[in-house]
Amino acid sequence: MASIYEIARQAGVSPSTVARALSGRGYCSEEKRKKILHLAQKMGYSPSHAARTLKSHITSKVLFCIPDIYNPFYFRMIRGVSEVLEGHDYLPLLCPTKGEMALELRMLQNLREGWGDGMVFVSFNFTPDNIAAVNAAQRPVVLTNNYPEGPDDRFDAVYIDTVEGIAMSCRHFIAQGIRDIGYIGGSSAAQTGQERLAGYSQALREASIPMTADWILDGDFSTASGETAMRRLAALPKRPEALVVANDLMAIGALKVCRELHIRVPEDLKIIGMDDSDSAQLIGLSSVRMREDEIGRLAAELLMDRILGGPRPRRTLRLQPELSLRASSEKI
């Protein structure tokens, strides 16, 4: 409430003397400094963040855009982000976008208006509109997905190689001598869905295993869709020996159906999921660790580097996923 002007008036000095006394920069006699500090204390003075920002163009905030606030996956990412930010006395401003482009554009607009000094942007809508808005924001943005890079793009990216993640799962089975491998994917409309399927077909091609159409099923990343897919698989005359699933929720759905139908895991069917969620760990489901925390940390580091440091060439980091092997995928 109280400003340096109030203090100045009461102390009988000029506002700039107060500013110097409080900031510690510039000259100020010991006597006045004491008086001023005491007065500031008494009047409950606190500097105005808004005024400072207006002057300095530093907000000490970073926008963190996520598509789905209900997904623990992203929250694990924000751990990494806020860890790094904390070291710089920055705070993350949480921007839930529901994956809706309109909201994403709104948040990018907020960035332009200076709600924060930069943005960590998790999105799946990499349309030209969106990319243009990112570039137009005039402030550093770090993407956390693989995306088709344009020549004029001015932002960094750090992402995990999902193609490789699914391929690793397949290869794990292939190394066990298994050739009959099924796949439950996400919607192939989305980029993530396509990438994961690509990992599957790539790994099979490497091993010269032909793809079996009946064994390739589409889900929507929900547990329910995993159940549906598994039921369809179970009904086939010949079932695969192993199953690669594009996320843990669907894998859990599949496991549920297996238990129901007395399909033993891993004896009759081996399964690997993806995300390495708490649930996977709890029930012994093998999975692919997507290193969300590291993605968050690296994204925040790239971002802070741009915010604090000068301009530098664009940088893109790709992380490799890791298998978390548990009972559900192992040889007996």
Next chain:
Amino acid sequence: MASIYEIARQAGVSPSTVARALSGRGYCSEEKRKKILHLAQKMGYSPSHAARTLKSHITSKVLFCIPDIYNPFYFRMIRGVSEVLEGHDYLPLLCPTKGEMALELRMLQNLREGWGDGMVFVSFNFTPDNIAAVNAAQRPVVLTNNYPEGPDDRFDAVYIDTVEGIAMSCRHFIAQGIRDIGYIGGSSAAQTGQERLAGYSQALREASIPMTADWILDGDFSTASGETAMRRLAALPKRPEALVVANDLMAIGALKVCRELHIRVPEDLKIIGMDDSDSAQLIGLSSVRMREDEIGRLAAELLMDRILGGPRPRRTLRLQPELSLRASSEKI
């Protein structure tokens, strides 16, 4: 980058005309409005959030202080918060405090400096220092815990009745005719630990069941501590028939040990946890739903009410928890 001054110069009008044209408030000829709007578009104008805030004292942000960024419990709470904020075009600024008072005070200082218009404050350190800082912040704060209310406190609170939560679990067993009920609690040093234990002893007292010291164990809310406690219980000459556990993680630890020692759940031992986590649901562990999302929502509503509305009397809301009954606690 471009300010209304730039636009004014290029349009050959005064800054205030530009301001009127852009805001839509006040008079402006159609001709000039068009010219200005077009210019603004072309120059990539965006209003400065900092300048607006300095002038209006509205930041459109709310600080959300949480002790533990690694705990899904709090993330479920933020869902509710951000849902409500979204309706007012406010964004939550995430303030991780690690439960450290120093960081909490720092965030309260940020609040005073106007980093946000108010705060949802999850804390366990309700010392006089802390409370004083909340009152000194001069901006609305909503607490999400029960706390010893002082006469000068000017903040709202919304919290869940944990005492009742644990008591409900106990009564559920008592209603089944069970009298031998054990308890694994959190550290009784913390407020939460004490409250939960109070719920246990209260329920037993109501039913005139004497407390058995051997059956009352202390953990630290971690899975490992749940295992340790369960091992100790298992080693007793006489074990309880049912077990009330102060959170799901410890209950999961206990379940693990039960499986290991071939103690059948619920036949030999019935268990109810607390938090109603995803894991509890997954493995059929009965639990107490703490309604985090509603707490978040209500807290945000109280806060926005104070931010947008005028002053009003202090308000405190207490929510009742709910039992989520699953296989682990049921009669066979």
Next chain:
DNA sequence: CTGAAAGCGCTAACAT
């Protein structure tokens, strides 16, 4: 309908 001017609160260059 339009422009000048003051003010939000702090900072920093400059003058005294």
Next chain:
DNA sequence: ATGTTAGCGCTTTCAG
């Protein structure tokens, strides 16, 4: 060592 002044960018009141 201290004070004056201008400026950050927008809003709003008051003249014209």
